[in-house]
Amino acid sequence: MSLPPRFTPEFHEDLSALLAWRRDVRRFRRGPVAEDVVAQLLATAQLAPSVGNSQPWRFVRVRSPGLREALIRHVDGEAARAGEAMPDPERRAAYGALKLHGLDHAPEVIAVFCDDATDIGGGLGAATMPQTREWSVVMAIHTLWLAARANGLGLGWVSIADPDTVTALSDVPQGWRFIALLCLGEPEEPHIVPELERLGWQARLDGGANVSER
Template sequence: MAPRFSPEFREELAALLAWRRDVRHFRTDPIDEALLSRLLVTAQCAPSVGNSQPWRFVRVRSPELRAELAAHVDQQAALAGSTMTDPERKTAYAALKLHGLDHAPEVVAVFCDDATETGHGLGAATMPQTRTWSVVLAIHTLWLAARAEGLGLGWVSIAEPGAVTTMVQVPAGWRFVALLCLGYPSTPDTVPELERRGWQARLDGRPHVIER
């Protein structure tokens, strides 16, 4: 019999979703190995097209590789900032902290295995990008599970996929999806940092739902 979730659980789930925020500032406390292992297994409870389970997680343990990734992201961030023409927006961008690669206790690179035979191609023949979406669902599952354990996660998106793939040295057929920082947040908040800093406010979601 399927479980019946109580009103209290539903309230806690709503709170969990509200506290699921992109984190850039972390404490340096290490994450217990058993906890991290459990989180990475939980992430793989996510749905995937054809049950292909194409997610591949790479823990970046080497200090040298972490430094190389951080330098690459800083370079890409500076390049993105140099293309901005609005002076106020450019100043605001320069003040943002865009990653925690230099101090988060864990860094995880996430890839999609486009060459996997698991799932026998079901559901991906006409929309192969659904494998990528499956990986994103695994990341979101990890995000929620980590938050439930008091951890925060930051998705570093200012990275050139080919460069990261080369640096991390993964098997052929793996396509880069995300670079994640994981750890205990130094200043937890239900309000996204970009909103707190005036970069972009949360929109009213109702106009995004239409009927036909």
């Protein structure tokens, strides 16, 4: 039996700083990320917990320029439609000023899927709540996010995408369900304050606002 490490107060401070500096990045420098760094980050992401130890995450690195261009066109179209649907003119104008993705210049683009058809884990923990596999994939994404920040890199989650369209464009096996489209690279300008907060779109809530007792 191996003994767990003892985490020092200095480590606790570093961990809090890492969590505070984990930002959703939209603006990246164009320099490539070293291949060994990408491989290590993806390996670290897979240390995340998963229901029944099913490890249902499937990472697809977008290397084809054609696929990247198709994803950009799709996301830009969805973003435009979302903006046009906003009834409030001021909100619509503010939305138009936001940079919603870095697909055009991020060094790495990664599509993440959940393998709903996996038999790994024997279905443990997912009989009554099958969505726990999806949540497991999100845990892996968050682990990747923190590992990237710890290595001086940023991650951006592109949320304006139609799952069926991205799945079809990616040509993945049947049974894989789209979860996220991620941009990875060195941030153009690292900020501890979220961009949406800096631009006046939405401030962070007080830490106790989402906590209640019953």
